[in-house]
Amino acid sequence: MAFRMKLWSIAGDDLRPIHRTALDYEERLEDWIAREPRVLGMDILLIGRQVTTEFGGRIDLLAIDRQGNLVIVELKRAKTPREIVAQVLEYASWVRRLSGEEIHGIAAEYLDKSLPVAFSERFDVPLPDNINKSHSMVVVASTLDDASERIVQYLTGEYRVNINVAFFTFFGGDGQEYLGRAWLQDPEQVQEISESRTRGPWSGYYFVNVGEGEHRNWEDNREYGFIGAGQGEWYSGALQRLSVGDEIFAYMKGRGYVGYGRVTQEAMMIKDFTVEGGERLLDQDLKAPKPDEHQDEPELSEWVVGTDWIRDFPREEAKSFKGIFANQNIVCKLRDPDTVEFLEREFEVESSEQERWR
Secondary structure, three states: OOOOOOEEEEEOOEEEEEEEOOOOHHHHHHHHHHHOHHHHOOOEEEEEEEEEOOOOOEEEEEEEEOOOOEEEEEEOOOOOHHHHHHHHHHHHHHHOOOOHHHHHHHHHHHHOOOHHHHHHHHHOOOOOOOOOOOEEEEEEEOOOOHHHHHHHHHHHHHHOOOEEEEEEEEEEEOOEEEEEEEEOOOHHHHHHHHHHHHHOOOOOEEEEEOOOOOOOOHHHHHHHOEEEEEOOHHHHHHHOOOOOOOEEEEEEOOOEEEEEEEEEEEEEEHHHOEOOOOOEHHHOOOOOOOOOOOOOOOOOOEEEEEEEEEEEOOHHHOEOOOOOOOOOOOEEEOOOHHHHHHHHHHOOOOOOHHHHOO
């Protein structure tokens, strides 16, 4: 069914409809996304705009995510619904063949700086050695016809293609302008479906990054039973994927895996988290120097997930081997069989293969 969004303002007990408008928002929307790609709800770095392909097409926006994979963003504009789906697939056929040298060239022309520098500034991690191992497609539209939506869902469901539609609706009223966004398919589910094509079934365990710095410290995690992330919605939002009972393996960048545990409390702002005895976590003698920074700001606060650490190690005793699975995402599903087998052995986790893998 074609997507429709409605919006109301609240005035006391009254709801006042805010009407959609047919202003030139699609022409303006590309500018908005170019200035602030986060409006898409994606953690990406824009590296090109109106990128010309070898067959004469022009990709509206080309981006790279923190894994080094490319993201094609194409606005529907005046194209028919089926034309835009076919077009973005054609662009993907070109993007998948781009070499690292070509990607660096596209980025340097648009960014006026090298891709490694821009990537490090944006994500606070170095550019992966191998980029463009995969790619995704996002169609930006106000509406699509039912047939085109079914095509997009079919490509994802049957062929595990990483394609989605971001619906933006423009509203106006009382001298104000509003922009709403929604997705045709849950982006995280689309990502999981696409990754399962090459990474195999999910083990049932979650991989969780444990960063260290001003806002968090692994020794605090171990002592008070939690995992943390924050200082941005993308980071804290990842923790909200975890549910009570989920089993996690904690990974520390540059060292290896340091903990295995089960989630006992779902994500909450750090100011609301209490330790055993009911005392606030922030009232404890924490080793992290600034855990309470932005504590009253939901988007910037540190968020934590309560964790029962079943087995954990100091950072100096982290468990690893050459080729072990590691990821720059805060949370993701563990799928690598060699890594899972190693972790179950090192952390003495009992698991039945038939029960575990799914």
